[in-house]
Every structure is written in C-alpha cells, then in structure tokens.
Amino acid sequence: MPAHLLIILPLVIPFVAAVAALLFARRPGVQKGINIASMTGILAASGALLVRLQAEGILVTTIGDWPVPFGIVFVVDHLSVIMLIVSAIIGVAVAIYAVPDADSTRVRFGFYPFFNLLMIGINGAFLTGDLFNLYVWFEVMLISSFVLIVLGNTDEQLAGAVKYVVINLVSSLLFLAGVGLVYGMTGTLNMAELSVALADVGQPGLVTVVAMLFLISFGIKAALFPLFFWLPASYHTPPASVSAFFAGLLTKVGVYALFRVFTLLFTQDVGYTHTLLLWGAGLTMVTGVLGAAVQNDFRRVLSFHIISQIGYMIMGLALYTPLAILGGVFYIVHHIIVKANLFLVSGVAKRLRGSYSLKSLDGLYAYHPWLATLFVIPAFSLAGFPPLSGFWAKLILTIAGIEVGAYWIVAVAVAVGLFTMFSMTKIWVKAFLPGGGGDAADAVGPLRPGTRVMYAPIAGLAALTLMISVFAGPVYDLAERSANELHNSSEYVEAVLDHEKSVADSASRPGVDGGAGDVYAR
Amino acid sequence: METLIALVTGTMVAVGVYLLLQRDLIRKIIGVVVLSNSIHLLIFAMGRMTRAASPLIPPGQKYPPEGIANPLSQALILTAIVIGFGLLAFSLVLIYRLYESRGTVDADAIIEATLGDE
Numbered sequence: 001m002p003a004h005l006l007i008i009l010p011l012v013i014p015f016v017a018a019v020a021a022l023l024f025a026r027r028p029g030v031q032k033g034i035n036i037a038s039m040t041g042i043l044a045a046s047g048a049l050l051v052r053l054q055a056e057g058i059l060v061t062t063i064g065d066w067p068v069p070f071g072i073v074f075v076v077d078h079l080s081v082i083m084l085i086v087s088a089i090i091g092v093a094v095a096i097y098a099v100p101d102a103d104s105t106r107v108r109f110g111f112y113p114f115f116n117l118l119m120i121g122i123n124g125a126f127l128t129g130d131l132f133n134l135y136v137w138f139e140v141m142l143i144s145s146f147v148l149i150v151l152g153n154t155d156e157q158l159a160g161a162v163k164y165v166v167i168n169l170v171s172s173l174l175f176l177a178g179v180g181l182v183y184g185m186t187g188t189l190n191m192a193e194l195s196v197a198l199a200d201v202g203q204p205g206l207v208t209v210v211a212m213l214f215l216i217s218f219g220i221k222a223a224l225f226p227l228f229f230w231l232p233a234s235y236h237t238p239p240a241s242v243s244a245f246f247a248g249l250l251t252k253v254g255v256y257a258l259f260r261v262f263t264l265l266f267t268q269d270v271g272y273t274h275t276l277l278l279w280g281a282g283l284t285m286v287t288g289v290l291g292a293a294v295q296n297d298f299r300r301v302l303s304f305h306i307i308s309q310i311g312y313m314i315m316g317l318a319l320y321t322p323l324a325i326l327g328g329v330f331y332i333v334h335h336i337i338v339k340a341n342l343f344l345v346s347g348v349a350k351r352l353r354g355s356y357s358l359k360s361l362d363g364l365y366a367y368h369p370w371l372a373t374l375f376v377i378p379a380f381s382l383a384g385f386p387p388l389s390g391f392w393a394k395l396i397l398t399i400a401g402i403e404v405g406a407y408w409i410v411a412v413a414v415a416v417g418l419f420t421m422f423s424m425t426k427i428w429v430k431a432f433l434p435g436g437g438g439d440a441a442d443a444v445g446p447l448r449p450g451t452r453v454m455y456a457p458i459a460g461l462a463a464l465t466l467m468i469s470v471f472a473g474p475v476y477d478l479a480e481r482s483a484n485e486l487h488n489s490s491e492y493v494e495a496v497l498d499h500e501k502s503v504a505d506s507a508s509r510p511g512v513d514g515g516a517g518d519v520y521a522r
Numbered sequence: 523m524e525t526l527i528a529l530v531t532g533t534m535v536a537v538g539v540y541l542l543l544q545r546d547l548i549r550k551i552i553g554v555v556v557l558s559n560s561i562h563l564l565i566f567a568m569g570r571m572t573r574a575a576s577p578l579i580p581p582g583q584k585y586p587p588e589g590i591a592n593p594l595s596q597a598l599i600l601t602a603i604v605i606g607f608g609l610l611a612f613s614l615v616l617i618y619r620l621y622e623s624r625g626t627v628d629a630d631a632i633i634e635a636t637l638g639d640e
Contacts, residue, residue, distance in 0.1 A: 132598055139605045146612055150619075158620045159632055162547065165613055169554045170542065172609075176602055177561045183595070184568030 003052055004061035007074050009045035010084055010123040014038050018116035031112040032099050038116055039091035042123065046084040053081050058485070058495035060129070068499055069190055075129035077492055078482030079329065083126045083256055086333050089464070090248045090340045091119055093457035097344055098241040100450025101351075106151050106239070114151070118144035118245070125253050129496055131179050131189045134257065138175065138221070142168055145250060148242050149234065160237035167230040171220035178213035182265075185210070192496035195264050195489055204268050211266035211273050215280075218261070222254030224314060225284035228307045232291065235306070236299035236356065240347020243299060247306055248340030252332055255313050259328065262317055263486040264493075270320055277318035282412045285311030289419040298346040298356040298431065301423055302339070305382065308416055309335050312397060315409055319400055326476070326483035327396035333475055334389040334468060338378040341461040345375045348454050349431065361431035370455065372432045377462040379424040381469065384417045389468040392476075527567045534560030547617045547627040551610065558606045562599045569595025 017038030024030040053059060059076040062068060095115075102111045121141025128134050146168075150161045183189055185206065186197035201207055216227065223231040231251070235243050258277075266273055288308025295301045313335070316328020346356060348371055353361050365372040381388035394417055401410035468475050485491050534556055541553025569592040577593035579586045621627050624635060 132601075136601065136605070139609070143608060143612065146609075146616075150616060153619065155623045158616065158623060159635075161616060162620060162629075162632070165616060166547075166550055166554070169609060169613070170557075173554070173557050173561055176558075177564060180561065180565035180568045180595075180598075183565070183598070184570075 001048075003056070003059045006045065006048055006052060007059055007061045007076055007127065008063075010042050010049075010088075010127065011120055013041040013045060014116040014119040014123070017041075018113045018120070021112040021116065022110070025108075025110075028104060028107045031107060032095075035098070035112045035115060036092070036095045039088060039095045039119070042119065043085065043088035043092055046081060046088050049076055050081045050085060052076075053078065058492060060496055060499040062499065068496060069188055069193055072133045073129040073190060073192075073496055073499070074127045075192075075492065075496060076127065077485050077495075078478060079256070079259065079486060080126045082329065082333060082478055082482055083252070084123060086336050087119075087122055087126070087249050087252075089461075090245065090336060093340065093344070093461055094241050094245045097244070097347070097454050097457045100448075100453050101239060101241040101347060103152075103239075109151055110147070111151060114144045114147045115245075118148060120144075122249055122253055126256060129191050131182060131191055131194065133189075135172070135175055135179055138172060138253075138257075141250070141253065142172065145246065149238050149246070151242075152239065154237070157237045160234035163230045164234040167220060171217045174213050174220075175217035178210050178217060181206075181210045181213070190496070191260070191264055192493040195493050196497075198265055199268060207266065208269050208272060211262075211269075214261050214266070215258070215273070215276070218254045218257045219280065220254075221251065222258060222314070223251050223284075223307050223310055224280050225287050225307075225311070228284070228288070228310075231307060232295075232300055232303040235303045236297060240299075240343060240350060244340045244343035244347065247302065247343045248336045251306060251310060252313075252336055255310060255332060258314065259317055259325075259486065263320075263325070264489045267489075274318045274320050277314055278406070278409060281311045281314040281318050282409050283311075284308065284314065285412055285416040289416045289423070292423045293419065293426075296358050296430075298349060298358060298361065298427065299343065300356075301358075301427060302342050302346065305420065305423065306339060308420065309339065309382070311416070312394070312413060315413065316397055316400070319397075319404055319406060319409075320487070321400055321404055322480075322483045322487045323403065324397065324400035325486050326479045327393060327400050329479040329482050330396055330475060331393040333479070334381065334393045334465075337461055337464055337468070338381050338390065341378040341458060341465070342375070342382065344454070344458050344461070345371065345378070348451065348458065351448060351451055351454070358427060358430040363432070363434035365432040366434055374455070374458050374462050375432065376428070377465055379427065381465050383421040383424050385421070387469050389465050389472070392469070392472045396476075523571045524567060527563060527571065531560050531563045531567065534563065545629045547620070547629055547632075550629070551613050551617065554613070555606075555610060558602070562602055565595050565599050565602070 017034050020034050021031045053076055061074050063072045063074065118141060121137050121144055124137035124140060125134060128137060146161065146165055149164060150157050179189065182194065185201050186194055188194055188197055198207055220227040235246055262273065262277065285308045288304050288311060292301045292304035292308065295304060313328045313331045316324045316331060349361055349364060350356050352368060355361065381390040384390040384394040394413065397413060398410050538553045538557030538560055541549050541556060544550060572591050574589050574591045577586055577590045617627060624632055626632065
C-alpha cells in the first residue's frame with residue numbers, strides 16, 4: 001500500500017466505524033464488534049506505519065495534493081507513530097472492556113460512534129503537520145469527549161462536565177489566539193515552515209509571548225500546574241471504560257502537543273521557556289502527589305496521580321537534552337498503559353463491590369486474588385518499583401537530570417516517587433487487605449455476567465507492562481530515535497519541505513516560488 | 523483601521539474575561555462567545571487589512587493576481603466560527619440539563635452541593 005494511503009488509515013478506519021456504528025444504532029452487538037474491529041484495524045495500520053517509518057524515514061503526505069505551504073500535511077515521525085500505537089493499544093483494551101461495561105442506555109445514545117470519533121481526533125492530532133489543523137483535531141477530540149463524559153446524564157457527571165467543558169473552551173480559545181498571532185508574524189501555519197520562519201521573525205520577545213499562549217493552552221489540556229483543577233473534578237464521574245480512556249490518552253495529547261511545539265517551533269529562547277516548563281514540571285509532580293494523599297476514592301487518587309505523572313513527562317521536555325526527551329517519551333508510553341490499566345482495575349472493583357470508595361472496598365484480596373495481582377503490577381510500576389517499566393522511565397529521567405546538573409528537580413522526582421508508593425500502598429491496604437470492616441464477606445456474591453471479560457484487557461495491559469519492564473530495549477530504541485528527531489528538528493523540517501520541492505518540480509507551477517507568506521500575508 | 527480593530531478586539535477580550543469570571547454559568551458561556559469572537563477579529567487583523575480586490579482567480583488563469591485580499595484568514599475564521607457554534611450549542615444544552623437537575627445555574631451553589639455530597 002502506498003505510504004500516503006497508509007498515513008490516513010488511522011483516521012479513515014474510525015470514521016468508517018463511526019458511520020457503520022450509527023447505521024447499526026439498534027444493534028448493540030454489531031456495534032461492539034465494529035468497535036473492536038476498528039480499534040484493532042488502527043493498531044494494525046499504526047504498526048504498518050512503524051515498519052514503513054523504519055524503512056523509509058519520516059513519512060509525509062499532502063491532503064488533496066495541495067503543495068506543502070498551501071495545503072495540510074500529515075507527517076509520521078517516531079513520536080507520532082509511538083503515540084499512535086500506544087493509543088490504539090488502549091483503544092483495543094477499552095473496546096473489549098466496554099462490551100460488558102457500557103450499559104444499554106449509553107450504547108443507545110451513541111457510545112460507540114463517539115468512541116470512534118474521539119479516536120479520530122486523537123489520531124489526527126498525532127498525525128498533522130499543520131498548526132491550525134491541530135486546533136481542528138483538538139476540537140474534534142473535545143466535542144467527542146464532552147459527549148462521552150456526560151453520556152448517561154447522572155447528576156454527578158453533569159456537574160463534573162461543566163468544569164471540564166468551560167475550562168477546555170477557554171484553553172481552545174487561547175490556542176486559537178496563538179495560532180492567529182503565529183500566522184500574523186510568519187504568514188504560514190505549516191509547522192515545518194514555521195520552525196524555520198519563527199527563527200527569522202526578528203522579534204524574539206513577541207515569539208516568547210506567543211509561546212506562553214501555547215504553554216497555557218496545552219498546559220490546561222495536559223493538566224500542568226497550576227492549570228489542573230478541572231481534571232480531578234471531572235475524571236471520576238463517567239463509567240470506568242470512559243475514564244480509563246480519558247486518563248490514558250486525553251491529557252497525553254496535550255503533552256504530545258507540548259513536546260511538538262516546544263521542540264519544533266519555540267526553541268528560540270530555551271533559557272526562558274524551558275526553565276518555566278521545568279518549574280511547572282516540579283510543581284505539577286508535588287501538588288499532584290500531595291493531592292492524591294488526602295483522597296479516599298479509588299479514581300480520585302488515580303486522577304491526582306495523572307497530574308503528578310504529567311510532571312515527569314514535562315520534566316523530560318524541559319531539561320531539553322536528547323536523553324531527557326528520550327526519558328519523557330518512554331515515560332509517556334509507560335504511563336498511558338499503566339494508568340489506563342489502573343482505571344480499568346478500579347472499574348472491576350466497583351463492579352464487584354458497588355463502590356469506588358476505598359473504605360467500602362475493604363478486603364478484595366481475600367475474595368478476588370487475581371484482581372489484586374493485576375492491580376499490583378501497574379500500581380508498583382507507577383510508583384517506579386524496580387524492575388517494572390516505571391523504574392526505567394524514572395531512571396532515565398534521573399540520569400538526564402544529573403547530567404545537566406539539575407539536582408533539585410531530580411530530588412523532587414525521587415521524593416514524589418516515594419509519595420506515589422505511599423498512595424499505591426494506601427489503596428492496597430485499604431481496598432485489598434481486610435481492614436476489620438466486618439462486612440467484607442457479605443458483599444461477595446456470584447460474579448456479574450461479563451466481569452470475566454473485563455479481566456482480559458487488564459491482564460493484557462499488565463502483561464504489556466511486564467514486557468516493557470523486562471524487554472525495555474526496543475521501547476528505549478524507539479524513544480531514542482524520536483528524541484533525536486525532536487531534539488534536532490532539521491530532519492522533520494527537511495522531510496516536509498523536500499516533499500514540497502519534489503511535488504513542485506513535478507507540477508511545474510509558475511509564479512509561486514515565494515511560498516504562502518509572500519503571496520498572501522505581506 | 524488596524525488601530526480601530528485592535529481597540530475593538532481589546533475591548534471584547536476585556537468584556538469576555540469579565541463575563542467568564544461571573545458565577546452565573548450562562549454569563550460564563552456568553553463570555554466564551556464574546557472572547558471567541560474577539561479572537562476571530564484578531565485572526566482577521568493578522569491576515570492584514572487591505573483595501574483590495576476579492577480573492578478571485580480570473581477566467582483562464584491558474585493563479586490570482588497580485589494585491590488581492592487575504593482569503594486564508596477568512597477561511598480560518600469560518601472554520602473557527604463553525605466549531606465554536608457547535609461547542610456553544612452543546613454547552614447551552616449541558617447547562618440547561620444541569621439547571622433541570624440542580625435548579626440553579628450559580629457555580630458556587632453547584633460546587634457547594636457537590637462538596638456536600640462527599
């Protein structure tokens with residue numbers, strides 16, 4: 001299959017699946033099958049993209065065959081493909097998990113179509129090489145996530161969703177303002193061309209101001225300190241399959257966008273912007289983990305830990321050495337899998353005991369030892385227990401931090417790791433070990449139908465965590481390739497702009513040598 | 523012209539932010555609308571203000587002549603308006619449903635009720 005077709009498959013597959021799911025609106029069984037097939041298809045397409053990427057270098061396609069500065073480009077580099085694969089894995093896991101978990105009301109009101117639409121938005125954001133197009137994909141993702149978060153219409157969901165919706169609308173507006181200002185300064189929105197053009201603007205102060213707009217906007221989406229308050233207020237309200245999908249992927253799309261713009265576009269004043277990112281990272285880690293310490297709801301504890309873990313990823317970006325970025329990318333891979341899995345575990349616990357409250361879960365280990373085992377793997381990986389995947393991620397970041405002499409952030413990272421251990425142990429002691437509540441035995445009845453199905457994706461993700469732990473090499477190599485591409489963006493820029501040249505040569509267009517900036521904006 | 527648009531944009535941002543800081547959720551949403559329109563104006567101004575020909579390509583030619591008005595910023599704004607409209611419709615329905623279930627659109631009252639539940 002030609003590369004330009006392969007690149008758009010991660011968008012086409014969920015789109016076709018969303019339409020097909022709408023056609024079978026009255027046949028939930030068919031919709032479930034379509035959904036699993038769609039997610040598996042995306043995974044296969046992403047895997048194929050990785051193979052092509054390894055063989056041919058960065059893949060570029062122009063949509064509608066509009067030449068590069070005018071049209072929209074989709075670019076597949078190592079970071080994109082890593083994100084695509086990991087999100088597709090979570091997609092498959094959640095699709096299987098949702099079979100028993102998504103109730104008939106939610107399915108009737110479009111759970112599966114919107115699940116696929118959300119996937120389009122996420123994949124589009126990973127693929128696009130155009131700044132305005134990135135905004136559009138963010139909006140596709142947002143509107144689908146809005147619907148998924150309120151689907152079911154419980155009072156708690158509505159109250160959580162209002163916070164989520166309003167703050168995300170503001171974040172999108174800031175992003176749009178940033179896009180407008182960048183366009184005004186350079187006359188282009190193609191990220192590769194911007195990477196060159198922003199360096200020549202001649203007003204470094206203005207570029208830094210715009211960089212701050214992007215930092216705030218993506219910071220809200222990634223739940224960076226001090227912009228994270230919407231996350232613990234809303235993520236614990238929808239059903240487990242939705243919150244696992246959100247927890248694993250949505251904030252990470254924000255992190256991906258930060259990685260993209262702060263390596264490709266805004267590298268003029270690294271001393272200022274990346275120092276600010278580093279402070280943000282440190283404070284994010286600390287506040288997240290302290291917030292988790294006082295919570296007593298399974299999913300709220302996990303929500304606060306999303307925030308503290310975001311800090312580690314941004315720490316990798318902020319240190320801005322190849323090794324640190326490598327650590328950040330490794331951390332993203334590890335975190336998405338582990339965090340989604342923990343939310344899935346919490347959903348099973350809720351199904352078994354009817355509550356997310358740690359107090360009423362009491363004593364799960366005695367009656368459901370397998371669930372307890374499957375909790376321990378991601379939980380201790382999250383805390384960075386050797387030799388699990390979280391340990392390698394933290395180790396790389398620690399070494400990267402010591403290399404550049406940023407000792408305070410390393411100290412913070414290690415201390416936060418200890419606190420994470422405390423939180424995970426708290427869940428373990430309160431929810432899994434018998435605490436003398438006395439009512440533990442009462443609640444154990446026969447398994448509700450379908451609960452066994454939910455164990456499958458949890459076991460799969462736990463096995464994947466173990467794989468990354470034991471065979472960290474391949475993931476490390478991929479992350480290293482992506483870190484090199486990100487740290488030295490010329491490869492990305494050349495791949496996109498050379499694509500322009502080869503297309504321009506074959507089409508031999510007169511009179512448009514100057515590019516979009518000269519023809520239109522000036 | 524640029525100065526006028528800049529002043530209008532600035533005023534609208536101020537109005538939008540003021541409304542966003544209100545407790546009433548409906549006012550918050552109106553604030554978002556005003557803010558988004560101010561940003562559309564910003565993009566419009568960023569495409570440069572020109573008194574020029576419409577961006578049309580004469581018959582028989584493949585490219586527009588020099589000195590045309592910038593069509594790209596208008597296309598961007600149009601896209602943003604459509605997206606903004608969809609989000610606005612969703613937010614209004616969401617707030618209406620919340621009003622049905624809580625009987626108020628005051629953010630403080632809703633937060634207090636939520637805290638009371640826990």
